[in-house]
Amino acid sequence: MDIISIIAPMILVFFGYTIGSTRIITGGNEALVERLGKYNRKLEPGLNFIVPLVEKIAIEKTTREQILDIAPQPAITKDNISVEVDAVIYWRVFDWVKAYYEVEDVEDAIGNLVITTLRSAIGRQELDETYSSRSEINKTLLEELDKATDDWGVKVLRVEVQEIKLPDSIMESLEKERAAESEKQAAIFKAEGEKQASISRAEGTVQAIEMIAQALKGQSNSKEVLKYLVAQRFVDANQKLGESNNTKIIFMNPKDVSEGVGELLEEDTHISDERIGNGSN
Template sequence: MEAIFAALALLTIGYLIGSVKIINQGYEALVERLGKYIATLKPGVNFIVPFLDTIVWEETTRERVLDIPPQEAITKDNVSLKADAVVYWRILDLKRAYYAIDNVEEAIQNLVLTMLRSEIGQMELNETFSGRKEINQALLQELDEATEPWGVKVTRVEIRDIIPAPKVLESMQQEKAAEIKKHAAILEAEATLEYMKRLSEALRSQPNSKEVLQFLLAQRFVDANFRLGESPNSKILFMDPKAMTEALAELLNSHNENEEGKQK
């Protein structure tokens, strides 16, 4: 008899131990009995029926991060690029996340890839750089609607990098360099014009303006030839200082005549 009672005691203790399930904070678990869903276990101490009940899935309900690898896409103006993103999401309903979709994380990733290609395909290349906020908002809204039946909440979507194809990137850099060069040329031309105006005003008040003009031109001529000689791609260049002086003198006389005409 004592052996029977001891065996029963051991079975009882084993039953009690097997029936107690502790779920950690931030997690939930699904229980099936004989293959059918019966309950969702919350954080804390829970009880199940040993041998009949089975915990089929225990998962966190905290917010998590899903990295989306670089994805090839084509813009509205037929430019190839790669874009990647980060998705912040969490499970609201563990039961639906398990039974409504086979692999919820993989499903979210596939959705993001499809929607990202679609959004970029509606924009031109320049718009993708300046419109990241709009892309993020559009993806968030579409993902939130698509994942709601799965018991999932997408809280945030962030586009990390948008990188054009190497040839496109090289073309953009060349275009930027040409823009900078053009701007520098405009500034130099404006500076030269301002210098000529000031020189013209100064020479008008000089009785020996022609000699001063010749000296300045000669100085400019020497400086220009010195810089040309230092250049690794220098070439022999013949310039006529006299012709330059005459041309500038004519320009100065014309300017003086115009000023006198305005005063009359």
């Protein structure tokens, strides 16, 4: 028998065995080897060898940081208000032996745990607190999730609550409340402005009357002229007040006003005469 025909099959078997036993693990990954159906060892990144037919690679997974985005989930706050909340979880597997053999689907298990823990954390807060203490909620979630996932060979690195959304009905109520508050403030500012304007007009009227009284002092018909001017200003003021829809109007008798001013004018004239008499003495 030709020796080549004997060696050639042996060489083919050797190369086939070598190729079949060679495994290259990508950087950042980790592989688990099973021998006869049982876990045997881990394979690190680089060139590795296994025993064909006896050993097999069960999984090859990444050990790098991963992101799990949780879709909006319904939750109820401590003050019994329904909200929708979503979050993002940053995690990585530090031990794929635990992650693969201790739990059926590690990512699905983490997702379910996050939802349960998130609802529980929101349920311990009132609505206002969920907005003001977002960082505290993140911290609480991180501590609880990291502790719970340690047995799975998982390290939770960060937790970020993205959005806490109120139902549309509550949002509409809040918008109406804000609009009503804005209208209330606008009405207060308007009323305050009208009040200041009225005070300014009143002060101007008083100053005008004083100036007119000084100008008319010494004239024989000064009282009659002053009474007429005061009555005319009173009528004009009442007419302007009557044009306002938001003003409560109290009408006074212009005759009483003008007579009162006349009396003040007489008193002022009398005081002036006394000062002149005392000066002459």
